[in-house]
Amino acid sequence: MSEETTEVRQKVEQFRTDFDKLCTEIGKEIVGYRDLIRLIVTGLFGRGHVLLEGVPGLGKTMTVRALSSAIHTEFSRIQFTPDLMPADIVGTTVVVQGDDGHKEFRFERGPVFANVILADEINRATPKTQSALLEAMQEHSVTVGSNTHSLDEPFFVLGTQNPLEMEGTYPLPEAQLDRFLFKVLIDYLDEDSLVEVIDRTTGSNNPKAEPVLSKERILEMIDLVRAVPIADHVKRYAVRIARATHPHSDVAPNQVNQFVKFGSSPRGIQAMIIGAKVRALSEGRYHVACEDVSEMAKPALRHRLILNFEGEAEDIKTDDVMDAVLQAVPEIKEGQTANA
Amino acid sequence: MTNLPSIEPVRSEVRTLATGRRKIRFFRVLGSAVFVLAVVLAVVAWFVTTSTTGWLALGFLAAGVLIAIGGALLLPVDHIAVAKRYDDAVGTKDLLSSSLELQQGAEAPLGQAFVAAVREDAAAATGKARSRDLYPTSTPREVKWLPAPVLAVLVPIFVDWSNEEPPPPPPAPIVRAALDESAAWLEELANRAEDALADLRLESIQKVKNLSDALKEKISKRDAMAELARLASQLDKERKDLESRRMELEKNAAKLARGEDAKDARRDMDAGRYREAANKIKKKLAKLEEELAEKLRKKAGKMEIEKIKKRIAKLKELLAELEKLDALGQELGFLVETLEALDRIEGQLGELGEFDGEEFDEAQLGRMRRPRNAQQQDGQQQRRLLVMPSSEAGKGHSKKVLGGAKRALSDGDENEARLREGKGKSTFGQVKTANDGSRSRTAFQEALMAAKRDADDVIYRQNIPVGYRNYIRRYFEIMQPDDRTRPAGSGEGR
Incomplete structure (x- = not known):
């Protein structure tokens, strides 16, 4: 082992440790789904976005919440409904009056301005609304009027889809599905895992994920991946x-x-x-x-x-x-x- | 800039593995090639001889080795693929294969550090597997099935071998004795002719001597019969050539003998006595030369002298033709005598046992099968016959079947005359002709010679089974009367 490689070996070892630590932390709240957790975290460090698809009640939203708890980042949840507007996602310009009575336009940031976004049931919103988020996912910025607002890094969107109840939904077009790095299918847990889920969710012992990685550390890890x-x-x-x-x-x-x-x-x-x-x-x-x-x-x-x-x-x-x-x-x- | 560690340990490991790969590939390709060629040979073996099959097998094996060498040496071995195989076998997850491909010049310094770490780990991971761990060394399926085409190749060889005719049995003592006697007689004939025909070509005599030598060797009766037939065929061809030459010479001599000078010799010429005719011509020539000398002394007229000279020249030419005819006649005589002798030997040998073909051994027209001990008892008598064939001209027909010569056969006799002992059937018929008691318009001797010539042609054409020839020959000899019964004025003839 030479001096030149010592540094990189340490960095890789640290990456592995932090990766496992994050997965373990998320696993405190989420029973089973080890592969799901690892994929989501992979998507995070790959600087991409992940689409989760599963029937209701499998813990999609809870997984994302656990992730957001485990990292020192801002989290926002967007519940997509058919009446959701693009401005509800990206923000809008509002007229505000100052103390001196002066009125001006001020951009009010939408929920997209966070590090970890949960786009719940993304297929229930209209294509127009979907595209507002998808543009943000691609560009890591939001353009409102003539102003472009950059989104804070890391910017990680987790979308969820329900494969049932396709009526009254707006399936994501293929071109926009392409924006997601991964699509993860969530399936039912096995019996033992379900028993543990019941114990955790209906009992008094509800472990919570604690933050284990900072935003900066995540960015470092993202850079290391590229190398x-x-x-x-x-x-x-x-x-x-x-x-x-x-x-x-x-x-x-x-x-x-x-x-x-x-x-x-x-x-x-x-x-x-x-x-x-x-x-x-x-x-x-x-x-x-x-x-x-x-x-x-x-x-x-x-x-x-x-x-x-x-x-x-x-x-x-x-x-x-x-x-x-x-x-x-x-x-x-x-x-x-x-x-x- | 990070200095990358040397990739040589990994390269060396991969080269070693690649060499092993080539060796394994050689044997696998050899096995497959030999299998395919064995299948081809199994088909081809049915259409060629055993020795050809053997040579083909060697050739195919050599071809298989060449193909295997080509496959092993000429086909490139992908070192990355070899390294990948090593990684899969050892479980290093593409470490060696990646180390071979990751080069200096990665974008970021950190990238170079990664490459350096990969190379270090790859070098440490070498030496954990060998070629036979990476590539299957188990017997390929084709080689496992190789016994099938090999056995298929052996089948036609076995069939060929089992159908081979057994070697001919050693000649029985009686046959050996017969062959020795035949050889001695032929040698005597050749020596006699050599003395008499010193000026003539000696080829035919040499052929007879060669046959005599061959018969003295350890030869079976079957091979002796083949040799006899072969020589008879050659001599008969020579005889025909000489016959046609003689006819030409006779025509020429007849033309030359038209004048008065050859009047005395003409009769001898017609009778075939060319030596006597030549002597008469010589006498005439001597007279003419005396006459010429006389005329020259007396200084006779030029025309007269020229006339005598022309007559002399013509007679000399005729003399030359007659001498040729005489010599040809002697040579023909030798050939005919030899052919007759060969035929007799062949016929007598055919009567002995140990002949190829039961139908010939057993089929004796009008005669019962003789037991073997009876055959051996007759051996002495048969040997005598061979030694003096020319004095034993024919035995006559068998009265048992043919009955008296004057009696026509009844239906029952006809049936009885069929072959009793042989496997095959044969039929015979009788030709009944009218006899009106009138005189024949054809000279007896002429008819006899024509018939004899035809009979000889028939026999020498060898369409007749050998065992029958003697009987057919005897049949025609029966027709030939002896001196007491020859009609008057029939003349001598050959």
């Missing part, structure tokens, strides 16, 4: 996975050709790579492995595939398509890498 190197063959593996989601490409499996209308955009590859870097660091590694990429493939791509009519009619899930893609794409293609 992780990735080998060429790992990058190509991620690219091949994304290409395999496109029907009639040379690597696409039969299920993609049969059920997929459009495959993933390049944002999907970015999401996989970013998520893989975070995962590598969270395991104390200094490089990204193909295993990291394949683990991030489903969360990163499941919401970026558009099924065709046949896929919809057959009730094909994008996860099934992703399983076929991962099986069909080899981690390394002999002869296509440059020998060192």
Whole structure:
């Protein structure tokens, strides 16, 4: 071990420790869902946003609250309803009168001006309202009138969706779904976990998450993620996975050709790579492995595939398509890498 | 700027693994190639001989080795893929493969530090696996199935071997003795001819001597019959060539003999006595030369002298033709005698046991099967026959089947005459002709010679099974009368 690497080894070890600490802290309030928590935290450190989808009552909102409790950041919750207006999200300009009677316009910040945003039931608001948030997610800034207001970093949006009760909702268009780094599916807990949930939520013992990471520390960790190197063959593996989601490409499996209308955009590859870097660091590694990429493939791509009519009619899930893609794409293609 | 540690330990490890990969690939490709070629050979073996199959097997094996060498040496080994395989086997999660690819020049100093850490960890992670841990060394499926095409190749070889004819049995003592006697007789014939035909070509004599030598070797009766037939065929061809040459010479001599000078010799020429004719021509020539000398001394007229000279020249030409005819006649005589001898030997050998083909051994027209001990008892008599074949011209027909020569066969006799012992059937018929008691318009000797020539042609064409030839030959010899019964004026003839 040389002096040059001592510093980076310490940083990586610290990252791993803090990552685990944060997950553990969140886990105080949330029973089970270990993978969900890790994905959400990965999204945080990947400087992206996460969409949670699950039936009501599984703890989506509670998870986000626990996250916000565990980090020293501002948190705001936006409950999306059909009558929600964009100004309700981004803020609006109001006329205020000073003590001297002078009236002026003042921009009142909306709930989007926080570090961690819970956009609850995002699919219930109108597209116009959705786009206001989505613009903020993409640009990390809000434009009102001619003024652009930057959002404080870190800026992390957690959207939730209910797959039931689709009537009267406005499903996010694919172009806007693309803004989310990951889409995480929340499923039912097992029996033991449910028992513990009952104990916690109906008993007197309700552990609360305490803040363990500061905003600055989170920003440092976000910067460290960007510094992780990735080998060429790992990058190509991620690219091949994304290409395999496109029907009639040379690597696409039969299920993609049969059920997929459009495959993933390049944002999907970015999401996989970013998520893989975070995962590598969270395991104390200094490089990204193909295993990291394949683990991030489903969360990163499941919401970026558009099924065709046949896929919809057959009730094909994008996860099934992703399983076929991962099986069909080899981690390394002999002869296509440059020998060192 | 962080100084990156050397990647050489990882490269060296990967090179070692790549070499091992090539070796494993060589054997796997060899196994697969040999399997495929064995399947091809299993099909081809049914259409070629055993020795060809053997050579093909060696060739295919060599081809398989070359293919395996090509596959192992010529196909590049991807070092990153090898490193990845190592990572998967050891569980280092792409550490070695990433270290080989991550180069100097990462954007941020921190990036370089990461690369340095990766290289350090990769170097520490080497030496934990060998090539056979990474690549399957288990027997490929094709090699496991290799016994199947190999057995399939052996099947036609086994079929070929089991259908091989057994080696011919050693010749029975009686056959050996017969062959030795035949060889001695042929040698005697050749020596006699050599003395007499010193000026003639000796090729035919040499062929007879060669056959004689061959018969003295350890040869089976079957091979002896083949040799006899082969020589007979060659000599018969020569005989035909000489016959056609003789006909040309006879025509030419006949033209030259038209004048008065050859009047005395013409009769001898017609009778085939060319030596006598030549002597007469010589006498005539001597007379003419005396006459010429006389004329020259007396200084006779030029035309007269020229006339005599022309007559002399013509007679000399005729003499030359007659001498050629005489020599040709002797050579023909030798050939015919040899052919007859060969035929007799062949016929006698055919009667002995140990012949190829039961139908020939057993089929004796009009004769019952002889037990083996009876055959051995007759051996002495048969040996005598071989030693003096020319004095044993024919045995006559078998009265048991053919009955008296003048009696027509009844239906019952016809049936009886069918082959009794042999496996095959044969039929025979009889030709009944009218006999009006009139004189024949064709000279007996002429008809006889024509018939004999035709019979010889039939026999020498070898369309007749060897065992039958002697009987057919005897049949025609029956027709040939002896001196007491020859009609008057029939003349000598060959």
